[in-house]
Amino acid sequence: MGDNLKIISNIFRKGNLNDLCFTFFKGNLLIKKKDDNITIPIFDDIKKLNIKYENEFFIGTIDKKSCFAVEAVGEVDLLGDFEIIPLYEFGSFVKEELFLAAGRATQILNWDKTHRFCGKCGSKTENKNDEIAKVCPNCNNVMYPVICPAIIVAVINGDKILLAHNKGFKNNKYSLIAGFVEAGEDLESAVKREVFEEVGIKIKNINYYTSSPWSFPNSLMIGFTAEYESGEIKVDGEEILHADWFTKDNFPNIPDKFTLARKIIDSFTDKQLEI
Ligand SMILES: [Zn+2]
Missing domain, CATH: 3.90.79.10 (Nucleoside Triphosphate Pyrophosphohydrolase)
Known part of the structure; x- marks a missing residue:
């Protein structure tokens, strides 16, 4: 045991070069493929591929390895062993904990994209810094990921x-x-x-x-x-x-x-x- 996705929602940290980085391009996931082995890239790969992103969300750990979610900005020229595939396809190829982590990543990113503005007063929201939530600086409305x-x-x-x-x-x-x-x-x-x-x-x-x-x-x-x-x-x-x-x-x-x-x-x- 020990390789389940452990969700952590109240710790904020930045990714290190060796941390897993679930990177999405318009809802599709970046994977690393060597022979038939599919894995998730680490931040070092993202850096080498010159992928740009705005926010990184720490989503939890798998076997003590930190996992992050990022939404790529712009296009990328994929080199070597990297591919972008639909999340559903990913589910057929990998262990369940990786699929669940990718699912959590896409949910957080989707929520991030759709809650940039307060639903009550229309002001620009800010990320809370003690939990995965957004807060409106104008009316204090707090918005959590929708499930x-x-x-x-x-x-x-x-x-x-x-x-x-x-x-x-x-x-x-x-x-x-x-x-x-x-x-x-x-x-x-x-x-x-x-x-x-x-x-x-x-x-x-x-x-x-x-x-x-x-x-x-x-x-x-x-x-x-x-x-x-x-x-x-x-x-x-x-x-x-x-x-x-x-x-x-x-x-x-x-x-x-x-x-x-x-x-x-x-x-x-x-x-x-x-x-
Ligand atoms: Zn508001």
């Missing part, structure tokens, strides 16, 4: 699991039912509502499974399992184009290994979830 909770649920019916094809999914992919939690709503109600809205069935025995950040762009996915209660599948036709019950022997194309959806599906496959 949007979303639920995702495996609905089980005997030896079958409900999988749905969302119109936004590529390659005819099928996944679990998911959706954002509404203002003023508790998680269990969100689970029931999303399932009913998207596929028209009622569920029972909702149980928390686990959660995972989903940085596309700033969600926290909260995973559940539930049991089918009643009703026939009837998709909404807007968001969900097709849904059906699948046994583990006839799965369609399902999400990649690093997603929470896949972890819940794999758990169903491995143990036929006890619910």
